[in-house]
Amino acid sequence: MREGKSKRPVLTRDYLVRATYNYLQRFATTEKNLREVLGRKARRRLSDEEGSDTQALMPQAKDWIDDIVHKAVQQNLVNDRQYAEARARSLIRSGNSKMKVGQKLQAKGVAADLVAEVLEALAEQYEDMDFLAAVKYARKRRFGAFSIRHDGAELMEKELASMCRAGFSYTLTIRVLKMPCRDLEDILYQTSI
Template sequence: MKRPARPPTEERLMKSALHYLDRYGSSRENLRRVLERKVMRVAHELELDPADFTGMIASTVERCVRSGLVDDRLYAEARIASERRKGRSARRINAVLQAKGVESELAERLMAEEEGGDVAAACIAARKRRFGPWRKGKADADRQRKEIAALCRQGFSFGIARKVVEADDAERLLDESSPED
């Protein structure tokens, strides 16, 4: 049986924020959105005005930032590293960071400092999908075109996608990939 909704208080919002941050990393803006959604649900159920709780949400987010629970830079660095390990392109990572509320200037600066390049990430994506040097057997021109298109849809440039798909030797391709790619 569902508990009856209770009006938001600073203490309840802080507990909600801590519960969320215990499970997920978050940026300042993303935490604000999470708390807003929670307040919206409760306010709708209790027929309250959600705008009355905006200040409470802001102060809860600021408390989390001051205490070090929320740090946009650390969150973005961790997210970039995680996305690169998954073989994601710089364009896609930027889109993810924007969706999570990380400032575009910070995201661009961190992406510029990032060690891995799009070629290395494209190699990871190609290996997972068995494209290019990781495919079994030979590929005809039509299959290569489809593999290039798949990598381009993931946000890699045509040049990088073509370089990875047309490569013969995976090790040489990985050795050639440098941080500035």
């Protein structure tokens, strides 16, 4: 490094703005998650530098982060409702139960009332959403009629336990595990989320 060249600033607002746009180009997110991502970037950037003035920058960085997130929401770059709807559809399609979908959305910072609203709207749109998700989960994990091993009651108990841990009800799980393969495939190919 040349001696005459000054050291770059530890943390600037422009750095956080660029980090925000780079992150939003790659990922859809919620307000809370974006705040956490930017906070981690700021802490990491400040921890790399020595000096007493770096910790004095953290309150200012929080103000910058709040302002940046607020502008991203105003510009509709971050929209919790759109994120929740798209993510819920994706999770249901991949075989997650309604309960698991709700937990994952809340973990990303979506408000509980918005999660309930989104799940209710999906339930109205798709009659038996949890049943379809259970069938997709069974196919993905090769349970029940999709199983390549037919070891009997012990295997069925393990499959039942796995599906219950995934958030599906006992009665729904039994129903899916005991259905013939042809019926399950018909359900999968006739219904789409």
